[in-house]
Amino acid sequence: MRRKRIATFGGLAAAAIAVGLPMLPAQAQVSQLPAHPGRVGTSYSDPAPDPAMATSANPLAAGLGAKIAAAREATAKYATSLRAAKADGYRIITKMIPDMGFHFMNPKIAGFSIRKPQILVYEHAGPNSWQLGALEWVFTKMPKSPPLPDATFGSFPAACHFADGTFIPDKNANSCPAKAPRSGAKFTFWHPDLITMHVWVWYPNPAGLFSGMNPLVAPFNSG
Secondary structure (H helix, E strand, O other): OOOOEEEEOOOOOOOOOEOOEOOOOOOOEEEEEOOOOOOOOOEOOOOOOOHHHHHHHOOOHHHOHHHHHHHHHHHHHHOOOHHHHHHOOOEEEEEEEOOOEEEEEOOOOOOOOOOOOOEEEEEEEEOOEEEEEEEEEEEOOOOOOOOOOOOOEEEEOOEEEEOOOOEEEOOOHHHOOOEOOOOOOEEEEEEOOEEEEEEOOOOOOOOOOOOOOOHHHHHHOOO
């Protein structure tokens, strides 16, 4: 990716996942980082689609097709079944993040496997109707080389997470309360600072395959 993008969201925050640790919910900040550490930009909003995104948005580019196909095959059972995802250990970590979705994480998945994303990003299409939009992988530090060609990265701060999808940014796991301060929802887990890689495997995205935001899911922003 040729530049860094930083997006700040009011209300609900962007999600990420701890490798083998629990994850996050409601108010936070997500940063889009370049695949190569050291190349940093300064934009504060998701930019308009860039023609340069065409390569990374094309699943056949740079040998990406086979990996995307493997990711789709492995997650096909979750495409329209949030119940199946929950049965396999995915738990809510954020409520609806505008132009992104609800994030569900499996804290038991560690490391990078194209067939095992730590986070599933869903669009809530209606009562009991959920559509998988993006897959997300998380790392506790920036990978030395992009796991996928032309990948870009985001970030999520250390946080305490609760069963209703809310969260509290907190560097210290020991200070997480047993219940969410406002809702009283049960504490589920804490995770450290995370690097995240968003991939829109299940929903088209004119902003690019690795973009954090997707204008086509705006109709679902009401949650």
